[in-house]
Amino acid sequence: MLTPLEPWIQTKIGLLPGAPLTRAALSSYQLERLRATIEHARRQSPFYRQHLAGRAESELRTLADIATLPFTTPADILEDDLRFLCVSQGEIERVVTLQSSGTTNKAKRLHFTARDLELTVDFFCHGMGTLVKPGERVLILMPGELPGSVGDLLTQGLHRLGAQGVIHGIVRDESAAIAEIIDKEIDCLVGLPVQLLGLARHADVITIPPGRIKSVLLSADYVSMAVVREIERVWGCPVFNHYGMTEMGLGGAVDCGARSGGHIREADLYFEIINPATGQPLPDGKVGEVVFTTLTRTGMPLIRYRSGDLSRFIPEPCRCGTVLKRLERVKGRLAGQVRLGGKYLLSMADLDEALLPLPGLLNFQATVTQENGMDILLLSLFTQGGPAEKLCDSARDALGNIPTVWLVIAEGSLKIAPLAIADKNWLSSGSIKRTIHDQRGEKIC
Ligand SMILES: [Zn+2]
Known part of the structure; x- marks a missing residue:
């Protein structure tokens, strides 16, 4: 069944009833919204006035020209969120505060007008229609x-x-x-x-x-x-997947009935996949960092915001038959990766895939420390009870099956500390993602 996002977006971008949604119609709408967003942000937001100084929206002749604009980073918002505002503070209906998971105690604040919140409600209404x-x-x-x-x-x-x-x-x-x-x-x-x-x-x-x-x-x-x-x-x-973050206006992409990748709310967001090391856009199909630009937000629009999430556009058409883009299930976060043995990357996603299939395991916490130049992986397991020793053995075996882990162990630069059982679960608010805690003072980003 066609994703309900398609008829919704068809109407949202102003096509007449019955006129089919095409990539060309969507691209021309997105280009127009992109220019309008840049103009609005440069005119109203002190941050973007400076950040995009000397850049005219008319320079954007095609969507691909967006690659000439600088990125917006989480650090920019952390530094001073109020400089992003394009409306008076009185027009802000809701402020969402996200505690930073990094070493600073600074909080990231996102501001939404009533109209911005309405966009999210509208997306939730149509997105939930799938399930x-x-x-x-x-x-x-x-x-x-x-x-x-x-x-x-x-x-x-x-x-x-x-x-x-x-x-x-x-x-x-x-x-x-x-x-x-x-x-x-x-x-x-x-x-x-x-x-x-x-x-x-x-x-x-x-x-x-x-x-x-x-x-x-x-x-x-x-x-x-x-x-x-x-x-x-x-x-x-059936289990459906939704991908979104507060910065996107909570909603980003949701599975259709085919459950093989999320369809993006393309009338409100423009997604890019970039090489996180060079910042260059990647062709469809390649895995990189998700970068997005808001197309309809008025309070605090974001232009080329680096999400820190890793994914790719799936180039093949979806079985539901939509023309909307499809984003693969997010493969984890750049910030959630740790480098082991100097060259191998281990992510929370690797640990989740290896450990969560273990019966009885409900959650775990992973920490990397260093002792005499040797990386140490510490794991604390939260279980539903049952024989802890057996679960620890299975978890140790499962860890050993992760290629990164056995490679580094074989090289002699990683040790797994005795596994511990936690007496209570770690509550997550959802705004701070589960991550590997790196206590070696070495971070990838
Ligand atoms: Zn689909």
Whole structure:
């Protein structure tokens, strides 16, 4: 079935009903919006006035010319978010504060007008149409207490779809979340991958009637295939993936029924894939860093923002038949990688794929330290109980199967410290991604 994003975007870019959405129509809309965004930002935002000094939007003759513009980085926002504002602070409806996962204690703030928030609600409404039918109930296992929070905007989007959003919030007690699924006759779950894995592996999960959960949407962190397979096995329902970050206006791309890559909300965002080392754009199909430009945001537009996430455009057409671009499941974050033995990269994604299939494992924390020039990998496991020794042995074996790990061990420059069992899980808000903690003072970016 065609992604519901296609007819939505067809209308959004002003095509007449019945006129097919084409790449040419979309490109010409995006170029016009890109120029308008640059003009708006240069005129209204002190940051972009300086950052894009001497650059005229008329210089952009094709979309590819965007590569001549400088990047915007998370550090730019950290330095002074208010300089990004294109409207008065009074017109800002919601400010989202993201704690930095780096060494600084600075927080990154993103500002949204009521109109900006409306764009997100509109996307959530159409994006959720892929997996939720009118009349169904969706349990939102993400923050939603505050107006304008992800849970609140998703609830509004679902309401427009004729479905009902029930905000549970981040899971702190699996039994309570499972009880709510049963009591409220929930049809769909939306949450963070490790949190959903925790529910699927909880002892109470057998109390959920078979067929109760009809779909699951994973969001806000790297989604390993291990998690997808486990959830599909336990609930026997399709698992969809959403890719987005606060800076994108929360929503970015969502799977269609084919579940083989997310379709991008191309009327609101222009995505590029670049070589993170050289900054040069990469051809479709090549893996690189996701860079995006907002096309419709007024409060705090972002131009060529470096997301730090690694992915690629899938060049082959999607089975659903859309002309919209398809972004592969994000392969992890640049900042989440550590270099071992001086040359091999290990990512949280590698660890997730190797460790999360282990039965009984619910989450883990990885840290790299150094002792006498030797890298040490420390792993702390959070389990649902059961024989800890056996799980530690399996985890050690699984680690040894990661090519980077065995290569570095074989070279004699990595040691795995005795595995530890954590007595409680690490709560994630979703805004700070799970990452390998590098305590050697050496960072890749
Ligand atoms: Zn599709």
